[in-house]
Amino acid sequence: MSEIVAKEIIYCEVCSYPPEYCEFGVSFKRCKEWLLEAHPDLYEKLYSDDALASKVSTLSVEREEKISQDLAKKQLKEEAKQERELQKKLASKVLIKRIERNRRKHIISISGLEVFNIDMKKLSKTFASKFATGASVIKNAEKKEEILVQGDVSDEAKDYIEKLLEEKGLNGVEVEQIDEKKKKKPTTPVVA
Numbered sequence: 001m002s003e004i005v006a007k008e009i010i011y012c013e014v015c016s017y018p019p020e021y022c023e024f025g026v027s028f029k030r031c032k033e034w035l036l037e038a039h040p041d042l043y044e045k046l047y048s049d050d051a052l053a054s055k056v057s058t059l060s061v062e063r064e065e066k067i068s069q070d071l072a073k074k075q076l077k078e079e080a081k082q083e084r085e086l087q088k089k090l091a092s093k094v095l096i097k098r099i100e101r102n103r104r105k106h107i108i109s110i111s112g113l114e115v116f117n118i119d120m121k122k123l124s125k126t127f128a129s130k131f132a133t134g135a136s137v138i139k140n141a142e143k144k145e146e147i148l149v150q151g152d153v154s155d156e157a158k159d160y161i162e163k164l165l166e167e168k169g170l171n172g173v174e175v176e177q178i179d180e181k182k183k184k185k186p187t188t189p190v191v192a
């Protein structure tokens with residue numbers, strides 16, 4: 001004679017879900033306390049370190065997938081952003097103004113470089129030593145940095161800047177030279 005044992009279905013007395021689903025309820029902490037008391041074996045099966053560890057690894061696979069999807073999205077966004085920035089750079093213009101101070105003295109002002117991530121201080125120093133003259137970085141009326149170089153070096157500065165932009169893969173950028181005859185009030189240098 002064999003005894004037929006009906007398979008016992010356990011429902012949580014706290015939240016009434018099967019214990020596997022307690023974590024989706026609002027009383028998970030109390031559910032666990034109840035389960036530990038009422039069905040320690042099942043508690044062990046669900047919440048032992050081993051059980052939790054295998055659960056964590058499943059979760060982390062899902063998380064990894066989510067993360068890589070997010071990453072792919074971010075990368076697309078970043079690529080679009082870089083493309084926009086490149087277009088902005090290509091559409092920008094560098095302006096080299098040749099300003100006549102008196103009949104023999106000239107100064108040039110270089111503006112429009114700020115979008116190209118060029119270190120203005122360094123470039124100013126390069127010009128100073130390359131042309132053996134004074135050069136400084138100033139903030140212009142639009143609060144943008146400009147390089148002032150003493151001397152009639154507009155052509156040389158243009159060549160140098162074009163080379164610099166070319167090295168950054170920005171050969172399409174226009175470097176315009178203009179002559180300004182009128183004497184202008186000198187701007188205050190902020191960086192020597």
Ligand SMILES: [Zn+2]
Pocket residue numbers: 012013014015016017019021022025027031032
């Ligand atoms: Zn429960």
